[in-house]
Amino acid sequence: MTADTAATMAVREPSLARDLIALTKPRIISLLLLTTLAPMFVAGTPSWAVILWTGIGGYLMAGGANAVNMYLDRDIDHVMARTRLRPIPSGRMAARAVLAFGVAIATAATWLLGHYVNVLTAALALSGFYFYVFVYTQWLKRTTPQNIVLGGAAGAFPPLVGWAAVNGRVDLASIYLFLIIFYWTPPHFWALALIKQHDYGRAGVPMAPNIWGEHETIDQMLWYTVLLIGLTVLPVTFGVFGTFYLASALVLGGILLQGVWRIRALAARGELWTAAAWKVYKFSLLYLALLFVAMAVDRHI
Amino acid sequence: MPVPVPVPLLFWICITLVVVAQLLILRSTVRAMRASSSASARRTIEWAYAVVPMVVLAVVLVATWQASRDHGTRQDMEARANQTSAS
Numbered sequence: 001m002t003a004d005t006a007a008t009m010a011v012r013e014p015s016l017a018r019d020l021i022a023l024t025k026p027r028i029i030s031l032l033l034l035t036t037l038a039p040m041f042v043a044g045t046p047s048w049a050v051i052l053w054t055g056i057g058g059y060l061m062a063g064g065a066n067a068v069n070m071y072l073d074r075d076i077d078h079v080m081a082r083t084r085l086r087p088i089p090s091g092r093m094a095a096r097a098v099l100a101f102g103v104a105i106a107t108a109a110t111w112l113l114g115h116y117v118n119v120l121t122a123a124l125a126l127s128g129f130y131f132y133v134f135v136y137t138q139w140l141k142r143t144t145p146q147n148i149v150l151g152g153a154a155g156a157f158p159p160l161v162g163w164a165a166v167n168g169r170v171d172l173a174s175i176y177l178f179l180i181i182f183y184w185t186p187p188h189f190w191a192l193a194l195i196k197q198h199d200y201g202r203a204g205v206p207m208a209p210n211i212w213g214e215h216e217t218i219d220q221m222l223w224y225t226v227l228l229i230g231l232t233v234l235p236v237t238f239g240v241f242g243t244f245y246l247a248s249a250l251v252l253g254g255i256l257l258q259g260v261w262r263i264r265a266l267a268a269r270g271e272l273w274t275a276a277a278w279k280v281y282k283f284s285l286l287y288l289a290l291l292f293v294a295m296a297v298d299r300h301i
Numbered sequence: 302m303p304v305p306v307p308v309p310l311l312f313w314i315c316i317t318l319v320v321v322a323q324l325l326i327l328r329s330t331v332r333a334m335r336a337s338s339s340a341s342a343r344r345t346i347e348w349a350y351a352v353v354p355m356v357v358l359a360v361v362l363v364a365t366w367q368a369s370r371d372h373g374t375r376q377d378m379e380a381r382a383n384q385t386s387a388s
Contacts, residue, residue: 144347146330150350176361182354208333216329220330223329230314230317230322231319234315234319237308237312238371239375239376
């Protein structure tokens with residue numbers, strides 16, 4: 001064994017700390033944090049303390065929701081290749097310990113946000129937690145192919161949290177940021193669901209491609225993308241954003257639409273669309289990140 | 302930075318896109334529900350799931366129309382005030 005191999009194995013070896021971090025799904029949270037923090041710069045000029053506490057509180061709340069989600073989904077996580085290596089199905093952590101960890105960090109987040117930011121911010125973050133855990137994971141996920149559509153609301157809370165942290169209220173502009181994420185979720189997640197549909201089928205999760213079929217799902221991805229482009233431009237019409245944001249929204253929306261259109265064209269011709277769906281899935285992450293950065297930049301130029 | 306496109310035109314283009322896309326989503330959902338062999342009680346729930354976002358969106362669009370009109374009025378008043386002070 002070379003020194004390099006030993007070092008790599010040491011890095012990848014499971015540890016409690018690494019498992020606790022994995023329970024919070026840090027890669028997903030990075031986008032949630034961006035969609036929390038960028039709206040703060042749209043809402044006004046936040047102090048460093050408010051940015052810091054909102055960031056920490058937001059991470060802990062989302063992390064807590066993700067950990068509780070892993071507890072609730074422990075019966076299907078071992079069935080799906082995508083989730084088989086998570087701490088519970090792989091046997092590295094006890095289910096109850098995961099639940100306790102999730103509830104503990106979400107409780108800490110509620111206190112931190114309520115104490116150091118404001119009560120509305122804490123209430124909105126906690127609403128996002130409850131929506132994700134009870135409405136999406138426990139209710140919608142296993143009962144309807146529209147799980148992703150309505151469940152998208154859970155991931156749409158972060159901009160409301162960021163906005164309320166600065167302004168202490170929720171207004172039309174912040175509701176638009178919520179709606180943008182809500183309507184972005186179906187084309188984003190269905191691109192992944194199309195690729196992983198057999199995995200979801202084995203686990204008994206009624207994702208749209210499994211229930212409605214590929215054709216109907218791809219059609220809806222297209223209409224959701226068109227709707228999303230319209231929604232991203234509408235805040236310009238009541239003076240929230242200007243030319244820089246408008247151009248960014250149109251260019252990014254155009255690229256996303258082209259990607260979804262390509263999946264549809266390939267599927268219509270009976271050709272392999274998996275690579276195109278992966279591209280849409282990955283680009284949709286970049287799309288949302290860049291759109292929210294463009295919002296913050298637009299307000300300060 | 303002000304946008305180089307007439308705001309009312311932009312507003313109505315976006316509203317058209319949003320409304321048409323939402324109706325096509327509803328049509329596609331209804332088509333998918335009819336094709337599946339689910340019980341009628343299940344279909345009613347699926348209907349509700351499809352309609353709830355539409356209702357929320359409609360309320361937001363009405364609020365946007367009012368906000369957009371107010372924004373236009375404010376811009377007109379500012380332009381008139383600037384003209385008066387210049388002359």
